[in-house]
Amino acid sequence: PSPPPRTxxxxxxxxxxxxxxxxxxxAFTVSxxxxxxxxxxxxxxxxxxxxxxGRRTDVQSDDCRNxxxxxxxxxxxxxxxxxxGDCIGSCLALYxxxxxxxxxxxxxxxxxxxxxxxxxxxxxxxIQHNCSEDLCYDLCFxxxxxxxxxxxxxxxxxxxxxxTIGIDHHISNQGFADEHLIISDASATxxxxxxxxxxxxxxxxxxxxxxxxxxxxxxxxxxxxxSPKTFRIVADLLETGIDASxxxxxxx
Numbered sequence: 001p002s003p004p005p006r007t008x009x010x011x012x013x014x015x016x017x018x019x020x021x022x023x024x025x026x027a028f029t030v031s032x033x034x035x036x037x038x039x040x041x042x043x044x045x046x047x048x049x050x051x052x053x054g055r056r057t058d059v060q061s062d063d064c065r066n067x068x069x070x071x072x073x074x075x076x077x078x079x080x081x082x083x084x085g086d087c088i089g090s091c092l093a094l095y096x097x098x099x100x101x102x103x104x105x106x107x108x109x110x111x112x113x114x115x116x117x118x119x120x121x122x123x124x125x126x127i128q129h130n131c132s133e134d135l136c137y138d139l140c141f142x143x144x145x146x147x148x149x150x151x152x153x154x155x156x157x158x159x160x161x162x163x164t165i166g167i168d169h170h171i172s173n174q175g176f177a178d179e180h181l182i183i184s185d186a187s188a189t190x191x192x193x194x195x196x197x198x199x200x201x202x203x204x205x206x207x208x209x210x211x212x213x214x215x216x217x218x219x220x221x222x223x224x225x226x227s228p229k230t231f232r233i234v235a236d237l238l239e240t241g242i243d244a245s246x247x248x249x250x251x252x
Contacts, residue, residue, distance in 0.1 A: 075107040076137040076157040080150040083111045085118070085216025085251060087144045090167075090189040092121050093209035094141060097197050099123065100206070110154040117251045121212065122205035137161045142177055144189035146170040167192055187225045188217035194233050207240040212247050220248055 077094055079087035091109045098107045109127045118124055131154050140161035142148075145168060148155055158164055158177075166177030169192060171184035186192050190213025197206060211234065218226040221234070238244060 072105060072138045074135075074137045074139070075105055076135075076140040076161060077107060077109045077143065078140065078145065078151045078154050078158060079109075079111050079143050080145040081112055081152040083114050086188045086190050086213040087111070088114055088118050088124070088127075089121070089209045089211075089213025089216070090143045090193050091127075092123060093190060093193045093197065093206050093213070094143065095126075096122055096203070096206050096209060097201065100203060101201065110157060112152065115251075118212075120247070120250050121209050131156065135160070138163070140164045142166040142168070143193075144168055144170075146173045148176045167196070185225075185227070187223075187227060187230045188214045190214045190217070191230060191233060194236070199236050202236070202240050204240045204242055207237040208242050208247060211237045211242055211244060212251060215244075215248055216251070220252070 075098060077091050079091045083091075088111065091111065095107055095109050098105055109123075110131060111127050111129065113129055114127075135157060137157055138161070140158050140163070142151065142158060142164060143166075145151055145166070148158060151158055164177040164179075166173065166175065166180035166182070167189060168180070168182050169184060169186040169189050170182070173180070173182045175182065181192065181196075183192050190210045193213070194202075194210050197210075202210075214230065214234070215221065217223075218230065221230065234244075
């Protein structure tokens with residue numbers, strides 16, 4: 001699709017992305033991709049350099065998953081200190097997506113210790129709490145973190161990564177990653193993850209992670225940040241067969 005009109009280097013989709021005080025050229029590129037249809041953004045990023053052309057290049061998912069990955073072989077996923085439901089759910093949604101569709105990529109999630117109730121999510125037991133190893137990742141995702149300091153001791157993996165991508169819904173996020181997607185009117189970062197992963201790529205386990213994240217940041221969909229779009233996404237998540245009542249009962 002054609003890009004939206006530009007004025008002074010700013011993105012016209014102000015109701016979708018309200019970035020401020022950082023590199024507006026990068027902000028425009030990412031927000032345009034989101035507004036044009038975000039599903040597939042992550043898969044394309046994992047397949048090849050994505051932002052070099054300044055425009056979206058559609059890649060068929062089968063070709064993408066089967067092609068030789070030369071650029072991204074290792075991925076770090078970081079959330080914020082004292083992780084809550086949205087942070088944990090978003091990180092695990094991304095991790096489970098990579099594990100399912102890109103098994104040749106080695107991914108790790110780094111978070112501080114969290115309540116054992118969240119171990120109900122698939123692969124929550126694989127989350128790394130120790131960061132004693134000095135590793136340089138090909139790609140590092142920053143999720144649900146308004147600034148770099150929120151990564152705590154795990155920030156070293158962000159600083160040494162070859163490329164960084166930030167995905168967040170906090171309006172205070174000023175875009176500290178190489179590329180960033182900040183949607184301040186999303187109910188949760190998990191809601192953005194739904195858009196990025198795409199309904200067609202949902203598994204029950206990924207849907208559980210997204211539902212948990214959205215439920216925790218909306219007060220089980222009672223807060224004002226739960227929009228009509230939020231409930232439409234919930235309907236898609238329920239269609240995968242998740243036990244929404246159990247997720248709420250166990251983790252609240």
